[in-house]
Amino acid sequence: MLKIQNLSATVGEGEAAKTIINGLSLEVPAGEVHAIMGPNGAGKSTLSYVLTGRDGYAVTGGAATLDGQDILAMEPEARATAGLFLSFQYPVEIPGVPVMTFVRTAMNAQRKARGEPEISAPDYLKKSREVAKMLNLDADMLKRPVNVGFSGGEKKRLEIYQMLMLEPRFMVLDETDSGLDIDALRTVAEGVNALRAPERGMLVITHYQRLLDHIKPDKVHVLAKGRIIKTGGPELALRLEKEGYDGVLAEAV
Amino acid sequence: MSAALKDMIRNPTVAELELVARYAALKADPRRERLFEAFAQTGLPHRRHEEWRWSDFKAAVTALDTPATPPAADPLATEGVATLKFTPQGYTAPASLPPGLRLLAKEEVQAMSGAEDAPLGALAAALSGAKNSPATLLAEVTGEAPVRLHMVFSGPGAINAARVVFLLRPGARLEVSESHLGGAALSTALVEYTLQERAKLSRIVYQRGGKTEAQAITALIHQDAGAETKQTVLAFGAKVARIETRLVHQETGSHATLNAAYLAGDGYHIDFTSHVRHGARACTTRQVTKGAVLDGGRGVFQGKFHVPRNAGQQTDASMQHNALLLEEGAEVFAKPELEILADDVQCAHGNTSGALDQNQLFYLRQRGIPLEKARALLTEAFIAEALEQAGPHEDALRAEASQWLAI
Ligand SMILES: Nc1ncnc2c1ncn2[C@@H]1O[C@H](COP(=O)(O)OP(=O)(O)OP(=O)(O)O)[C@@H](O)[C@H]1O
Numbered sequence: 095m096l097k098i099q100n101l102s103a104t105v106g107e108g109e110a111a112k113t114i115i116n117g118l119s120l121e122v123p124a125g126e127v128h129a130i131m132g133p134n135g136a137g138k139s140t141l142s143y144v145l146t147g148r149d150g151y152a153v154t155g156g157a158a159t160l161d162g163q164d165i166l167a168m169e170p171e172a173r174a175t176a177g178l179f180l181s182f183q184y185p186v187e188i189p190g191v192p193v194m195t196f197v198r199t200a201m202n203a204q205r206k207a208r209g210e211p212e213i214s215a216p217d218y219l220k221k222s223r224e225v226a227k228m229l230n231l232d233a234d235m236l237k238r239p240v241n242v243g244f245s246g247g248e249k250k251r252l253e254i255y256q257m258l259m260l261e262p263r264f265m266v267l268d269e270t271d272s273g274l275d276i277d278a279l280r281t282v283a284e285g286v287n288a289l290r291a292p293e294r295g296m297l298v299i300t301h302y303q304r305l306l307d308h309i310k311p312d313k314v315h316v317l318a319k320g321r322i323i324k325t326g327g328p329e330l331a332l333r334l335e336k337e338g339y340d341g342v343l344a345e346a347v
Numbered sequence: 348m349s350a351a352l353k354d355m356i357r358n359p360t361v362a363e364l365e366l367v368a369r370y371a372a373l374k375a376d377p378r379r380e381r382l383f384e385a386f387a388q389t390g391l392p393h394r395r396h397e398e399w400r401w402s403d404f405k406a407a408v409t410a411l412d413t414p415a416t417p418p419a420a421d422p423l424a425t426e427g428v429a430t431l432k433f434t435p436q437g438y439t440a441p442a443s444l445p446p447g448l449r450l451l452a453k454e455e456v457q458a459m460s461g462a463e464d465a466p467l468g469a470l471a472a473a474l475s476g477a478k479n480s481p482a483t484l485l486a487e488v489t490g491e492a493p494v495r496l497h498m499v500f501s502g503p504g505a506i507n508a509a510r511v512v513f514l515l516r517p518g519a520r521l522e523v524s525e526s527h528l529g530g531a532a533l534s535t536a537l538v539e540y541t542l543q544e545r546a547k548l549s550r551i552v553y554q555r556g557g558k559t560e561a562q563a564i565t566a567l568i569h570q571d572a573g574a575e576t577k578q579t580v581l582a583f584g585a586k587v588a589r590i591e592t593r594l595v596h597q598e599t600g601s602h603a604t605l606n607a608a609y610l611a612g613d614g615y616h617i618d619f620t621s622h623v624r625h626g627a628r629a630c631t632t633r634q635v636t637k638g639a640v641l642d643g644g645r646g647v648f649q650g651k652f653h654v655p656r657n658a659g660q661q662t663d664a665s666m667q668h669n670a671l672l673l674e675e676g677a678e679v680f681a682k683p684e685l686e687i688l689a690d691d692v693q694c695a696h697g698n699t700s701g702a703l704d705q706n707q708l709f710y711l712r713q714r715g716i717p718l719e720k721a722r723a724l725l726t727e728a729f730i731a732e733a734l735e736q737a738g739p740h741e742d743a744l745r746a747e748a749s750q751w752l753a754i
Pocket residue numbers: 105106112114132133134135136137138139140141150183
């Protein structure tokens with residue numbers, strides 16, 4: 095489903111350009127959930143931005159495809175329409191734009207681009223209520239401007255709210271667990287698991303095993319210095335939790 | 348034309364000579380003469396006048412021919428609300444007026460305070476009284492019930508000069524909307540509001556002119572104790588457009604909210620100038636101006652608070668101007684000025700101009716919102732604060748803004 099081959103990317107321009115992703119390869123078949131772990135500054139968020147097409151990053155080599163489609167050549171909105179969703183490590187505040195307006199605009203923009211009819215206001219509200227209930231989200235929060243004044247945990251829950259509303263085909267979750275309290279972690283994980291399906295894929299970036307207790311990954315990758323240095327099953331995460339990165343980093347050399 | 352008339356303006360342009368001729372054709376009146384002299388001191392203001400350095404009317408008004416573009420449509424027209432119309436062909440008022448409103452069409456020109464400081468306002472006063480319109484239109488508002496009124500200033504024609512003088516009696520309430528729709532080579536309107544004790548004014552201004560037109564809207568507002576003005580302006584500009592508000596808090600405890608949003612496309616120029624004098628104790632002013640400008644467009648903000656040493660104690664005033672440069676080539680000039688001579692005051696001001704936030708744009712696009720739509724959504728949200736006090740007209744103004752943004 096998602097196939098990344100020997101990908102390299104830099105951040106910054108001209109003389110200041112710095113290689114962050116350095117020959118990274120990774121494949122997530124449809125129906126699977128893969129976790130990415132790795133030290134701070136390894137390039138995990140950078141990978142998520144390169145995949146989703148944020149400005150300021152230049153791909154200097156390799157390829158990335160979603161169901162065979164070259165996503166790196168597409169505009170960010172086209173990638174989103176193709177089904178790619180990023181749950182941001184640091185969700186962005188949008189003053190003056192209520193959550194409802196934002197998510198409905200996004201939903202209808204995607205539908206329009208795919209040649210589907212718009213969602214009606216009652217249908218949207220019905221779906222929104224269901225999703226909010228599942229995530230224990232206060233209805234008032236959805237009337238407020240996107241992320242403005244939201245607590246860290248509320249922002250993360252709002253990311254998952256958007257994900258459940260938009261029903262993407264491939265999801266990248268960048269440290270969705272950070273900032274969540276124990277109960278919120280469980281409800282968010284339930285939300286994420288609700289989207290697991292044979293035709294969907296997921297890449298879960300995290301530092302901690304506890305998220306993976308709830309969202310069971312098929313594979314765990316260790317990302318360091320811009321590439322995948324080790325891949326294993328769920329037991330790899332448990333080993334990292336116990337030993338830290340030193341062991342796997344040493345093995346990789 | 349006599350030599351004396353010709354000499355009134357130094358080195359007059361063709362357009363200025365035409366203005367002199369129009370003045371000379373009107374009924375002689377010593378007050379009219381004084382007003383025209385006040386205008387003639389500067390002539391059409393130009394960039395070498397400090398207060399007009401970014402808005403050059405002399406250069407913009409080349410000929411006084413009827414422009415090719417018709418006046419803009421009026422989004423503020425509301426069924427059942429009395430409407431006064433000011434056109435180059437004359438003035439019309441409905442047969443029946445709301446209770447609490449009395450109109451007096453005067454043959455004599457009324458004096459104008461501070462005419463020298465507002466040359467285009469003085470010009471409007473000096474040229475009003477052509478056929479089918481009064482030299483001065485007085486409007487008196489009385490009673491406690493709110494009086495609703497709509498005024499339209501529009502062409503077509505060469506010159507559209509109009510003046511209205513409102514007097515709000517103690518405790519009176521006026522909810523007025525003004526649509527300045529252009530359609531004349533030079534449109535200049537002078538609207539004066541005197542608010543006696545506890546009077547309340549809500550003023551909504553919509554301005555939209557053509558790319559070959561010059562437009563000036565001058566408001567003079569004087570407030571007595573406990574009076575309150577709430578003003579919201581939405582402007583799209585013209586070849587050159589100046590929207591000027593001169594407000595004086597002249598008695599204790601008077602309040603003013605002066606909000607404005609401007610959207611300047613390619614070839615459009617919008618100048619917001621305001622001058623607020625805190626001439627009495629414990630008065631408040633809240634001013635929020637938001638603008639968005641495209642390549643080839645130009646926005647100007649000149650805001651001044653003047654707080655005199657003794658009279659202005661306990662002033663509470665804030666001024667904010669934020670501009671979005673939506674494209675490279677967009678221009679914004681801003682000059683916020685606080686002249687505070689009193690010591691017991693709270694005055695704040697903020698002034699920013701910059702591009703849209705890249706992080707916000709990316710966030711919207713990551714959710715599938717196309718770039719153009721994302722820009723429009725963010726810009727609309729950006730200017731929304733400036734329109735949120737427009738009461739029943741907020742939706743209409745927002746709709747105009749979003750339509751412009753969708754282009
Ligand atoms: N715009 C930038 N300019 C310069 N360096 C950058 C820029 N963006 C990211 N980097 C650097 O790239 C490296 C990778 O950053 P990235 O955010 O991808 O790390 P990460 O693996 O997500 O870390 P964390 O676990 O702390 O979230 C870091 O060293 C960071 O400082």
